[in-house]
Amino acid sequence: MQKKLPESVDFLKQVERNACFEVAWPVSRFARLAEAICNNQGEVTARLKFGTRAGTPCLDGYVQAELELRCERCLGPVKQHIESGFRFGLISSADEADLLPKEFEPLLASDAEQSLLELVEDELLLSLPIVARHDEACSEVLQKHKKDDDEVQHDTYRPFAALKDLMS
Ligand SMILES: [Zn+2]
Known part of the structure; x- marks a missing residue:
């Protein structure tokens, strides 16, 4: 288990290593997320595990954060716990997506380094509620x-x- 992690890694190399990362990034590092929330305090934690499952190179992950969203009724801040789990099958061309077992979401992996930070940010953005409201x-x-x-x-x-x- 590695605690420190660069924002970008070569995904396929991490698969070979069966690398597992636990990361905590300040919310302020996520520029796109910042536009959707009230303030950028706190941190985003994620667990990312590369490996091979059923012969498929894959990335399993789990992200979570406490975020302050804007209440659509009163525009005041409303705290929400956001969490999401995912399982990507790494493919090297779009054609391979059809061959993936159903349990995997396709993720295009190149030989170059790819951003884990952006991947985590995408997951968070997808997990935000469409509208936030005080209970x-x-x-x-x-x-x-x-x-x-x-x-x-x-x-x-x-x-x-x-x-x-x-x-x-
Ligand atoms: Zn409200």
Whole structure:
């Protein structure tokens, strides 16, 4: 298991190595995803496993992230857990797609390095809900959200509170 991973790798070489990667990338690294969400805090984690299954070179993966989407009713932020699993069969030409067993989605693999970051980003974009909405009444959620923010601010504005207690 490798923890560190370049954003791009030669997929077919990774198949030979039966390489398995666990990655965590900051959400801010995903430019296209950023356009679809409210803020780019947090991270995306993914598990990517190359190998051969039923004679087919393949890439199994699982991605997940906590993302803040925009509520379509009130336009406020709404947190959503996004996750997706996938199984790609690696093919070297479009013709081979028809020969793949059904359990695989075809993925064109060249000899050159290909971006894992973009592959993960594509999966996340496909997994986003078409519309995001607060489950409860929007006004209540936002009210609570605002209150939480106020409390955080309250704490950060009193850095010497404990010190003051000590001195009195
Ligand atoms: Zn809402």
